[in-house]
Amino acid sequence: MLFIKRYDPERYPCPKLKEVHKALQLQAYLHEAGVACPRLYGLLRGYLLQTRSGIAFCFMDACEGTEIDPGSATSGQMYDLGRVTGQMHRILSRLPMKELNGLPSRSQLLDKWRAEWNKAQAEKAGEPVMEALEKQRKIMENLNTDFFHDCEKGWAHRDLWVDNILFQGEKVSAILDFDRMKFAFPGLDVARAVLSGAYASRTGLNMKAVSAFVQGYREYKKLTPGQLARSFRLLWCLESSKWLTADIAERSEHPQRFFAEMCWIAAHWMELEEMMKKI
Numbered sequence: 001m002l003f004i005k006r007y008d009p010e011r012y013p014c015p016k017l018k019e020v021h022k023a024l025q026l027q028a029y030l031h032e033a034g035v036a037c038p039r040l041y042g043l044l045r046g047y048l049l050q051t052r053s054g055i056a057f058c059f060m061d062a063c064e065g066t067e068i069d070p071g072s073a074t075s076g077q078m079y080d081l082g083r084v085t086g087q088m089h090r091i092l093s094r095l096p097m098k099e100l101n102g103l104p105s106r107s108q109l110l111d112k113w114r115a116e117w118n119k120a121q122a123e124k125a126g127e128p129v130m131e132a133l134e135k136q137r138k139i140m141e142n143l144n145t146d147f148f149h150d151c152e153k154g155w156a157h158r159d160l161w162v163d164n165i166l167f168q169g170e171k172v173s174a175i176l177d178f179d180r181m182k183f184a185f186p187g188l189d190v191a192r193a194v195l196s197g198a199y200a201s202r203t204g205l206n207m208k209a210v211s212a213f214v215q216g217y218r219e220y221k222k223l224t225p226g227q228l229a230r231s232f233r234l235l236w237c238l239e240s241s242k243w244l245t246a247d248i249a250e251r252s253e254h255p256q257r258f259f260a261e262m263c264w265i266a267a268h269w270m271e272l273e274e275m276m277k278k279i
Contacts (some may be wrong), residue, residue, distance in 0.1 A: 003063075007048075007056040017056055021048045023181040024058060026092070026155065033091045036084055037175045038063050065166025065173030070257055071200030073162070076170035078197050080229040082216025084172045085160065085193055089186045090220040094153035098183040104237070105146050106208045109140050112241045120246035130260070132244050135266045145239070145257070151185050151234055158182060160189040161196035163254070187231035188238065190223065195261045196237075199256075205264065225276035232272055236265040 003052040012020060024047040031272075038060040040047045047058050073081065103162045117133050157164075166174040198209035203252045210228075243258040245251070268275060 001062040002041070003060050005058050005060065009055065009197035012056060017048065019182065020056070021046055023178045024048055026095075026181055026270070027178040030088060030091060033086050035091065035175065036172050037178070045089060052085075063166055063174035063176070065168045067165070068167055068197075070162050070196055071198065071206075073202075073209055074170065077167055077172075078194075078209040079171060079212040079216040080172045081102070081165065081193055081221050082213035084175065084216075085189055085213075086217035086220030086223070088175070089154065089189070090156070092186075093221075093251035095155060097153065100153050100183060102273045103145070106140060106143050106145050109135060109143070109145075109241065112139055113137055116245055117181075123246050126249060128263075129244075129246060129248060132139070132263050137178050137237075137243055138239055139266060139269055145237070147230065147233070148237075151187055151230060154183070154186045155181060156184045156186045157189050158184060160193045165193075170181050185231075187227065187233055187234050190217070190228065191231040193217050194228075195232075195264070199261060199264060201260050205275075207275070210276075214279050225279060226273060228276045228279070229272035232265050233269070235260055236269075240266070 007017065007020065017112075020083060024040055024042075027037055028042075030126060031037050031039050041059040042049065048056055049058060050056050068077070068216065113133065113136055117137070120129055120133055157175065157178060159177055160175070163171060164177040166176065193215055194210055195205075198206040198213070200206070214223050214228065239258070240262045243255055243257075243262050248259045267274075
């Protein structure tokens, strides 16, 4: 059975379709190398096709498996997710390196924060939002963005959370939705996958599940406690401005989930290394 994915012209203008074209090539490369992801079907010019009216689409295998709820992954599922993520990163590390541009400066991060803070005050946002934004400000004011340079660079999925992962029992049957894949930081995938699978708002971070993910990842790539802590901070620096917003209470379930994850990282910012040493 085949799955057809259509790319909405408003969400995917020509410049973005060029990125999708590259991402699909990488997905095909990973599938051929044995990573659990859908097989693509295309023509000589590539996997991104167009109708006569200019609508972009692609064909791929429909994969078996089911999604799980955020924060509900078992240790067995987290182990296999770590293994597949490490395998993917190891294979992608064989590709040529690229220059990484567009990293935000501290002043840029603070400018975004200031705009959201002013909006939150004007709209009388609730206490959770104001507390989250205040914590964000304190972290950003003391942030040394030089730590970006210490993070491993490489190709990354950049959307590796449970909505894009299928499981069959304890095994990952498919990683989906490679459209955002770019040359960036593999650590983003690590932090996103760990939080998505092992963090629940009522119980916090399931350290047993985190440990299982790390064990699986280490089958293919090194992942130290320090690297894991740095991955959480990296994810927060690059994504917190998207989710810590004045209108988060009116946004859908998924942004609210990411809001909670960003709040967890901020709340444990100073103790992340110590927490990860227990793994």
